[in-house]
Amino acid sequence: MTTAAAFQALPSQTIPDDTPVLGGRRNLIPGVEVPLFGQAGFWPGDCLRRPANRVKSAWQVSFPADPLWNLRTRELAFGMLNSSHKILRDAGLFFRAENWGLSSVKETCNKMRLIAKWAVEQEMPHDLAAWAAEDWQDYLDHHAETSGTSTLANDVLTIRRLLDFAPLLTGGGLLEDPWPGKTAAEVADRTFTGEVSTPSIPPAIWWPLLRAAWFYIDEMAPQILERRDQQAAAWAAFEGKRRQTHRAQDTDVKLATWVQDPASLVPVHARAFRGYPAGAVMWSTLSLWLTGGVSQGVFKAGRESDRHQMRRRMVQQMVDAGRVRPVTAKDGRRAMGIVDRPVRGRNRRPDDLDAEVKKWLADPDNLIPVRRETSVHGPAGEPVWLTLEGRVFGTVTRANVFTSGTARTRQRQQWVREAITEDRTDFIEEGDLEHALRMVRAACYVFIAAFSLMRDSELQEIERKSIVQHYGSPAIASRKTKHDASRPRLKWWIIEPVAQAVAVAERLSWHDSHIFATLAPPSGFLPEGTRGRAGFDAFRDIDFFIENINKTLDRTGLEPIPEGLVRPHMFRKTMAIITAQQPDGEIALGIQLKHAARRALANRVTAGYGRMDKNWSREFDNQLELAAARKLVDLLKARRQGGPVAVGPGAAKFHAGLDKVLKTMDSDPHLQAQIADERMQVSLLRDEFAQLHFGTINHCMWQASTAECQNQLPAEQRGKQPLLGACQPGKCRNSVLTLKNAPYWIAEEGDLQDTLRRERLSPPRRESIEIRLAEVQSVTAHFATLEGDR
Structure with missing residues (x-):
């Protein structure tokens, strides 16, 4: 196929070439040209508001080079972008008025380019009606070599659109579904189970990454931004002293x-x-x-x-x-009529320069910038001469006051080195200010992404003054772009540290509206009205942040961040897993993930996003074990006094375990010396009671062979975990009760006794209550032995 083929545009039988491809209910930017159907190369999206996380080159729809597939793809794209257009209605196509967005159409066209490339290579018939179902399956098999199941499912949806829009396509589309009666997921060999393919960030990366991000937000950002502001002030002063450069x-x-x-x-x-x-x-x-x-x-x-x-x-x-x-x-x-330019530092007399250097060094409040570590620019401990020159003379251009190599400059260097003391040293990071500012921007992004559950597109749409009150709690207001052409302004609840990260990002940004933008504002030579790009490549900054944190561990004292892939969409998945473990976590996730608007359809999505994965299952197991062990510390102290601390069928076994821990502590001199260290006690208790489950009315020392609850399960499902709904606290040999459980039993005993006092109880009802009361009293009678353990 030749390159010229891409420009051999074929005419459509249904859509005139001069038809605008974007319009209808869309909010178009006034004065910007709308692409026409006849543009065969690509359709730019300049007339639509571009999301902040998309660069201009990615905000367009491109088409295959083959003329026939080019026309077919343009017609399909037009249909998706104008689903209620009169041209579609005249062709007998009636879709909902809610059009597909440009991002969805771009993805469909990209997949059509892959199909076109394969079809040309395989010399497939031009008429799609001549393709057999096996031909489409052959394409999927070919694509499966380099794609996952979710990608293949999207391929199936694209192929089926050739059937849905068949009356619009010149020469016709598909005549029948290649996979009748099957969902796209089933065709892609992925029966839907509610699982989300997005991976999570492993705990070993998650925790040190968040701690490092907060360190930069809370500790480093104020200093770095102050340096940035000082440099900006120096630039402004310098600009005021000289004439503007010419174009x-x-x-x-x-x-x-x-x-x-x-x-x-x-x-x-x-x-x-x-x-x-x-x-x-x-x-x-x-x-x-x-x-x-x-x-x-x-x-x-x-x-x-x-x-x-x-x-x-x-x-x-x-x-x-x-x-x-x-x-x-x-x-x-x-x-x-030429006016002489103002005198610059490089034109000043050497004696005047010497005097100004001495005067600056004589002030003990002036800090001398020193390179923290060895680099290509100089050894560690060496003054950063250009930065020093800017501080002494208030300029930002190099005049070589310290570095020209003359006897005068060597003398000035000697004065500076003699003035360096520990109190007057200002360490400068490698890469200096731009490097540090990028670290702050990455830290803010990481922290906000982790704790807000916002998508990358929503994060990068955050504007200034976006912290609001939502039902009495602080929240971030931003735009939701995914699946919402209207871009509604929604709110995500946040905690106070996230609000602080937003404030830092707002101070960092030069952009007039967005808090995340490129580090440098647009050049003054750009056309008037140019705002510069809001947004940035977040994944590059995340990699940059992790790499530099690991390089500077000896200075910052932070934990190393293990090697692994971290991408913006993974923060949302990871925090969903953590949140889902809390009471009513699925409800909270549905609200924060914006699934609540269509709750009936979103339940499985929310549950799938919050479902535990292998990265976090062991992490939560450890946390549950530690939480249970911490609750045992007080019981261990009471047991040391020799009295009982628990009742119930499993009390003897429970006491034996506590006694074992006490014996271990008393027999080991090293442990005995640390008897007051609660962390050591927690560690021993966790090892001894690894299967202990704390409950409201009793505690379970889970052991499958003696668990009464397992009798309610089929044989093949027994022995895996406690069945809390079938627990029998007064009978099961795994059951233990402490004074923490006593109020619930005593309250139930009182309720049963009050009920029995009623005269109008049927004999069967009275008998069942009496049986239950006897079971409860068999438990409450033993609580009197635990009165000392309060």
């Missing part, structure tokens, strides 16, 4: 206007001067006038560029026409 375009315009003015005369030497003959053009003087005193080289003869040659020709034509003004070199600038 080549502005110089050309000014020269052309000056040449066209009949009153303009070219300054030439009135007499010979320093090798220039009388009548020679005063090029440097004319250059200074055109650039406002900034540059002497806009006519420089040594430059062979077309622009410089053009300028010289324009001036020379004036000279040939006799439009000259002879002046002396001394009067040249004054004749042109």
Whole structure:
């Protein structure tokens, strides 16, 4: 297939080439051109509001190069973007008014390009009706070699759209479904179970990553942002002392206007001067006038560029026409009205520079910037001379006050080294300010992503002043873009540290609206009204953050972050797992993940997102064991006094376990010396009671062979975990009761006795209550022996 084939656009039988492809109910940006159907290469999305996490080159729809597949894909894309258009209704297609978004259409077109490439390579028939179901399955089999099941399911949806939009497609689409009666997931050999393919971040990475992010937000960010503000102030001061730089375009315009003015005369030497003959053009003087005193080289003869040659020709034509003004070199600038540029540091007398360096060093409050570690720029402990120059002279350009290599500069370096003390050292990180600012931006993103459960697109749409109150609690307001063409403004609840991270990101950002943006604002030479890009490549910053945290462990004292893949969408999945373990966690997740709006359909999505995976299962097992062991510490102390601390069928076994722990502590001199260390006690208790489950009315020392609850299960399901709904606290040999459980039993005993006092109870009902009361009293009678354990 040749490259030219991509431009051999075929006409559509249903859609005119001049039909706008974006319109209807969409909110178009006024004044921006809307792409037309006849544009065969790609359709830019410039007329639509672009999400902050998308660069401009990714906000467009591209089509296959093959002419037939190009037309077929454009027609399919038009149908998806205009699902209620009159052209579709005339073709007998009636879809809901809610159009597919540009992102969904872009993904469909990308998949059509893959299908087109495979079809051309396999020399498949041009007519889709001639394809057999086995042909489509062959494509899936081919694609399965490099794709997962969820990707294949999306391929099936794309293929089925060739059936859904068949009346719109020139030459027709599919005549029947290649996989009738099967869902896309089933076709992709992935029967839906509620599982989400998004991986989680392992606990070994999660915890040190969050601690490092908070360290940068809470400890490092104030210092780094203060340095940024100081540098910005220095730039502003410097800009105020010098003339603005010139742009080549502005110089050309000014020269052309000056040449066209009949009153303009070219300054030439009135007499010979320093090798220039009388009548020679005063090029440097004319250059200074055109650039406002900034540059002497806009006519420089040594430059062979077309622009410089053009300028010289324009001036020379004036000279040939006799439009000259002879002046002396001394009067040249004054004749042109040129004002001398302000004196810069590099033009100052050496004695003045020495005096200013000494004066600055004499102030003990002035900190000397020193390189923290060895790098290509210099050894550790060496002053950072350019930064120091900026602090001493209030400039941001290099004048080589300390680095020209002369005897004077070496003397100044010696003064600086002699002034360095521990109290006056300001360590500078490698990469300096931009490096540090990027670390702060990454830390804010990581922390907000982890604790808000927001998608990357929602995070990067956060704007200034986005912290609001939502039902009495702090929340972040942002835009939801996924599956919502209207981009509703929603709210995500947050905790106070997240609000602090948002405040830091807001202070860091230069953007007028968004808190996440590129580090540098747009150049002043860009067209007026250019705002610069909001958003950034989050995954690159995450990798950068982890890499640099691990490089600086010896200085920061942070934990190392193990190697592993961390991507923006994984934060949402990981926090969902953690949240789901809390009471009513699924309800909270449904609200925070924005699944609550369609609760009946979203239940399995929420549950799937919060379902435990292998990365976190052991983590929560450890946490449950530790929580149970901490509750045993008080019982262990009471048991040391020799009295009983538990009742119930399993009390003897429970006491034996506590006695074993006490014996271990008493027999080991090392442990005995740390008897007051609760962490050591917790560790021993966790090992001894690894299967202990704390409950409200009793505690279970789980052992499958003696568990009464297992009798309620089929044989093949027994022995895996306690069945709490079938627990029999007064009978099961795994059951243990302490004084923490006593109030519930005593309350039930009282309720049963009150019920029996009623006269109008049927005999069967009275008998069942009496049986239950006897069981309860067999337990409460033993609580009196535990009165000492309070």
